[in-house]
Amino acid sequence: MHTWKNVLALLLNDTTREVFANLLLGKNLDEALAGLAASKQQRIREALSKAQVVDPLTGEFSPQHIQQLLAAAKEEREPFYPFMNGGKLVRYPVTHERRAQLLRHLAERVLKPGEIVAESELNTRLADFTSAFAEMRRYMIDYGVLLRHRDGTGYWLNPDF
Known part of the structure; x- marks a missing residue:
């Protein structure tokens, strides 16, 4: 799999970079490699x-593979980009529905179905996503994502959410 x-x-290599730059500027591969030793040409061709940036038929730069890589990278982004960055919450969605979805997503990352945890344990787990874990916990309760005992001794995923 090419990446x-x-x-x-x-x-990374000065010569390879120069050949690649010449391809980007419109030269074909033979023109870009002209003047280089045969062994160096072979290494750069490989x-x-x-x-996968050169069309094997024309020897010209082919952007299709780079476009595919960019499309794949977009698909690999966090499901709640731009609200999450590097696994951390950077802001809440404005809309109620999207905020509820984000809260459910995060709750499912910290709790297993049927698991009941103490508030202190829940806080520790939520702290992996935000320093404002108490606010996040409260949102999860308010949005119905989590349920809790009245005395606050246990929190769990709402199976009906």
Whole structure:
């Protein structure tokens, strides 16, 4: 499986980077490799082939693979981007429905169905996502994502949410 790492690897070597730049500027592969030793040409051809950035028929830059990588990266983003970044909550959604979905998503990451935990344990788990864990816990109760004992001794996922 080819990855974005193969494309970025093209930028690490000065000569490979120069050949790649010439491809981006419109030269074909033979023109971009002109003047290089045969062994160096072969190594660069292999790197470009691995990165899938050259059309094998025309020898010209082909952006399709990079477009595919970008599309795949978009799909790999966190399901609640831009509200989450690096696994941390950066802001709550404005709409009630989206906020409820985010809260449910986070609650399911900290609690298993049927699991009951003490408030202190829930706070510890929520702290992985935000320093305002008490606020998040309260939102989860207010939105009906979590249920709790009246005395606050236990919290669990609302199975009907």
